[in-house]
Amino acid sequence: MTKSTPILQISGESGGGQLLRSSLSLSLVTGRPFRMINIRGKRPKPGLMRQHLTCVKAAAEVGDACVDGAELGSVELVFRPGKIVGGDYSFAIGSGGSTTLVLQTLLPALLHAEKSSTVRIEGGTHNPMAPPYEFIEHCYLPMLWSMGVDAKAKLEQVGFMQAGGGVITAEIWPVKQWKKFELTERGAAVETFGRVLHAHLPSDIAQREIMTASALLEWPAHHIELRYARESIGPGNAVFLGARFANVCEITSGIAQLGKSSEAVATGAAKGLRSYLASSAPVGVHLADQLLLPMALAGGGVFHTVAISDHTRTNMALIEQFLPVKFAVEEPAPGVKSITCR
Structure with missing residues (x-):
């Protein structure tokens, strides 16, 4: 891209941090500069937070970019990429x-x-x-x-x-x-697994999570491992529940937060995995969103997923602005969505 390359105008109002991160990645790869206004406009605290600012500064460093608006709370950003190093x-x-x-x-x-x-x-x-x-x-x-x-x-x-x-x-x-991506079947079931990661909190929190998740998934309690993260400098707790198949692995998670009960954390993760297992689609809803950009860079492909989120639709539209690709969504079977990139 040359200095005369037109700058892409993007509204960040509806996409949250994902829209900004995808824009940074795509700008670096394509050499296309962009201006984003109304960054995270629909969030309770709009603008750049620390992790978004780190993304911007890190992207600028690896891509020798010129940036305007790289400040905490900024709701507008101009990013002009250089050479990736x-x-x-x-x-x-x-x-x-x-x-x-x-x-x-x-x-x-x-x-x-x-x-x-x-x-x-x-x-x-x-x-x-x-x-x-x-x-x-x-x-x-x-x-x-x-x-x-x-x-x-x-x-x-x-x-x-x-x-x-x-x-x-x-x-x-x-x-x-790059190799084109194709994932339409899970393949044979390999294993299910679970873990609670626990640091500097009462142990009964983890035990209640294990009992709740195992009951909802009809697993024996010992099927979910308890790991104490003693190296963590602060308190915290996370629940991971997974299913591995020959072609794909899905993990649903719950992260402890102030005011959220152990049972609620575990229930969210367990219901997420149960919903995934009830479908035949290989790609979970969060992974679907994250595969769009690499699939487009690889020149296209197709995968089946359980559902299409607003995040996914916003991301598809953004990628089409940066790259010469088109996404199409179909429903080959009830409860299964097919995303094709050409």
Whole structure:
């Protein structure tokens, strides 16, 4: 792209942080500058929060970008990307904001660098409204591997929402050749599994979660592992429930929050997995949203998912603005949605 490349105008009112993160990734990969107004306009606290600001600054660093409006609370941002540079990077959110969302912002860009990269991100590793580390490891990255991506991640230290202090690291190699993505069947069932991650809180909280989730899923209580995250600098608790198939893995989660009972945390995660298992579609609703951008970069593909969220529709429309692709949604069977990218 040249200096005369027109700047893309984007309204961030309805997309939340996802719209900003996808815009940053796509801008870096395509070289297309953008202006986003009304950032997170429908949120109770509009504008850039710490984790969004970290995404912006991190994207600017790996892509040698010029940025206007990169400040806490800013509701308008202008981002002009330069050349993506591979290397060793370290970013600290400065709060318990999500490290996994920062990683997902940088990953597409660093796949297009000329050399490999290592990334260290400090903040929250297990947050409400964000994929927990286990989701990245077991659900997200394996899908990217099938598209020709060579990347791996590691949980160095657990960090919960308020205190932060968690660390994830990643190694990313330039993609040699993208492969089109196709996932329409789960394949044979392999296993179900569960874990409660627990730090510096009364142990009965974890026990109540295990009993609630196992009852709803009709699992024996010992099927859900209890792990004490004593390395966490602050208190926290997270429930993960998973189902692994030959072609895909799905994890649903619940993160403890002030004012939310143990039973409510576990019930949300258990109902999520139960809903997924009741469908035949391989891709869960959150993973569907996260696969759109890599699938488009890979030149297209198709997958079946359980439902289409507003996030997913907004993300599809945004990707079509940056890349020469079109998404189509069909319903090949009751309760199954097919997303095709051409």
